[in-house]
Amino acid sequence: MTATSSKLTLIGSGLTGPLLAISLVERGFDVTLYERRPDMRRVAISAGRSINLALSTRGIHALRQAGVFEQIQKIIIPMRGRMMHAVSGELTFMPYGKDETEVINAVSRGDLNIALMNAAEARGVPINFNQRCTGFDLRSGAVHMRNEESGADATIDSDVAIGTDGAGSAIRMEMLKLPRFNFSQQYLDYGYKELTIPAGAGGKHVFEANALHIWPRGMFMLIALPNIDGTFGCILFLPFDGEVSFAALDSEAKLQAFFARQFPDARALMPDLSENFFANPTGAMVTIKCSPWHVDGKALLLGDAAHAIVPFFGQGMNCAFEDCTYLLELLDRLGPDFPRLFSEFQRLRKADTDAIADLAIENFVEMRDRVADPRFLFRKKVELALENKYPGTFVPKYAMVTFHRTPYSVAAARGAVQDRMLGELCDGVQRLEEIDWQKADALVRRQLTPLAGV
Numbered sequence: 001m002t003a004t005s006s007k008l009t010l011i012g013s014g015l016t017g018p019l020l021a022i023s024l025v026e027r028g029f030d031v032t033l034y035e036r037r038p039d040m041r042r043v044a045i046s047a048g049r050s051i052n053l054a055l056s057t058r059g060i061h062a063l064r065q066a067g068v069f070e071q072i073q074k075i076i077i078p079m080r081g082r083m084m085h086a087v088s089g090e091l092t093f094m095p096y097g098k099d100e101t102e103v104i105n106a107v108s109r110g111d112l113n114i115a116l117m118n119a120a121e122a123r124g125v126p127i128n129f130n131q132r133c134t135g136f137d138l139r140s141g142a143v144h145m146r147n148e149e150s151g152a153d154a155t156i157d158s159d160v161a162i163g164t165d166g167a168g169s170a171i172r173m174e175m176l177k178l179p180r181f182n183f184s185q186q187y188l189d190y191g192y193k194e195l196t197i198p199a200g201a202g203g204k205h206v207f208e209a210n211a212l213h214i215w216p217r218g219m220f221m222l223i224a225l226p227n228i229d230g231t232f233g234c235i236l237f238l239p240f241d242g243e244v245s246f247a248a249l250d251s252e253a254k255l256q257a258f259f260a261r262q263f264p265d266a267r268a269l270m271p272d273l274s275e276n277f278f279a280n281p282t283g284a285m286v287t288i289k290c291s292p293w294h295v296d297g298k299a300l301l302l303g304d305a306a307h308a309i310v311p312f313f314g315q316g317m318n319c320a321f322e323d324c325t326y327l328l329e330l331l332d333r334l335g336p337d338f339p340r341l342f343s344e345f346q347r348l349r350k351a352d353t354d355a356i357a358d359l360a361i362e363n364f365v366e367m368r369d370r371v372a373d374p375r376f377l378f379r380k381k382v383e384l385a386l387e388n389k390y391p392g393t394f395v396p397k398y399a400m401v402t403f404h405r406t407p408y409s410v411a412a413a414r415g416a417v418q419d420r421m422l423g424e425l426c427d428g429v430q431r432l433e434e435i436d437w438q439k440a441d442a443l444v445r446r447q448l449t450p451l452a453g454v
């Protein structure tokens with residue numbers, strides 16, 4: 001089968017679908033995208049338009065490879081670190097990386113989606129909106145679609161169907177019928193709610209623009225990321241049920257009192273808090289693991305459809321974009337031998353997507369709780385000192401995941417060793433000058449040097 005004769009059907013024109021489509025059409029494939037929602041460039045489709053995501057090295061690499069990063073660069077805001085907001089209003093800034101090149105970038109989900117769809121269409125990829133995939137024929141590879149406006153059903157023949165249809169993937173649902181298909185989904189007891197802080201006078205940001213703001217409160221937290229229009233997209237993470245929970249905030253008075261108590265500086269800048277809170281849905285967060293990701297050479301799952309993760313490492317989209325990098329590198333090496341390509345893709349990638357899923361859960365506790373702990377801040381200082389002393393060998397876990405393209409599984413393994421080392425070096429120590437550097441030398445030599453490199 002040659003590239004030009006292969007008809008590829010991509011289900012889902014969210015973040016990954018159009019990015020992958022761009023690179024596939026440039027390699028000569030006949031690519032069509034189907035999306036269940038209306039075209040967001042013509043219809044206002046959700047309250048979450050101001051919600052933004054953190055784009056980092058892996059995602060940027062994939063965007064560059066597709067030749068679209070220059071466009072995207074115009075709509076991102078670099079965030080140099082976390083700005084912690086105490087209840088008292090006191091601010092503490094913690095840089096993400098060792099210098100100003102190590103930043104993460106806020107980008108509006110809607111604007112990014114639009115930019116990617118525009119780029120895909122400009123390269124000749126048709127996008128069919130209001131088309132919901134309702135099933136997939138495991139034997140023939142045909143895809144069943146329903147027109148969401150007319151209700152009409154249709155069947156699409158294609159050589160390969162790629163499910164870029166997110167955490168609730170219809171293609172994956174069909175694959176559940178396969179013998180020995182492995183599947184797990186794990187929901188958090190926490191939900192999230194998207195809120196907005198409007199721009200201040202003259203369209204300016206009301207807080208530092210080049211930071212990700214966090215209000216860590218132990219068992220829950222609020223975060224805010226800047227948008228280019230001067231607003232902040234906020235996300236409140238709270239348990240679904242219990243004393244302090246979404247269920248408990250069932251009236252405007254309770255909501256306002258909760259924000260006044262916990263996030264007074266943010267509340268003062270959120271005139272539409274009650275309206276936003278009660279109008280916007282409460283989202284659930286799930287980790288999905290499954291295998292295989294493919295059916296012979298006929299179907300493949302990619303991005304959240306294959307491996308949805310919780311958002312606390314800011315990696316779901318970055319990981320999905322990196323899927324494209326891996327898949328395309330293999331495609332260039334192996335050619336359109338889809339059965340081999342897909343199974344090789346999964347062999348290379350599965351351990352890494354499992355690793356980032358687990359790291360993302362781990363990071364939840366760090367973000368909502370530990371960032372407010374002075375011991376944690378001290379460990380971060382020691383971590384930075386170790387990085388300066390052993391560059392390229394001791395690289396903080398956050399940096400390996402966010403600023404490098406180190407396979408996630410390697411970052412997790414090295415990160416676990418480094419966490420133990422930090423524990424040993426910081427035990428009973430209050431100041432950087434008290435660190436036992438001879439011990440650090442020995443630990444690095446014995447425990448880190450033998451591991452797979454960053």
Ligand SMILES: Cc1cc2nc3c(=O)[nH]c(=O)nc-3n(C[C@H](O)[C@H](O)[C@H](O)COP(=O)(O)OP(=O)(O)OC[C@H]3O[C@@H](n4cnc5c(N)ncnc54)[C@H](O)[C@@H]3O)c2cc1C
Binds near residue numbers: 036132134192313
């Ligand atoms: C609160 C929150 C914050 C996040 N923050 C970050 C972050 O900071 N950084 C980061 O990297 N990631 C973040 N993520 C994760 C990120 O949003 C996802 O990993 C990313 O969107 C996955 O891309 P995707 O293309 O696989 O799926 P999606 O972007 O979800 O796209 C799937 C598309 O498929 C369509 N679709 C679904 N079903 C069908 C069907 N049956 N037929 C046709 N079309 C269908 C959907 O309408 C959608 O357009 C966050 C997620 C959440 C929930």
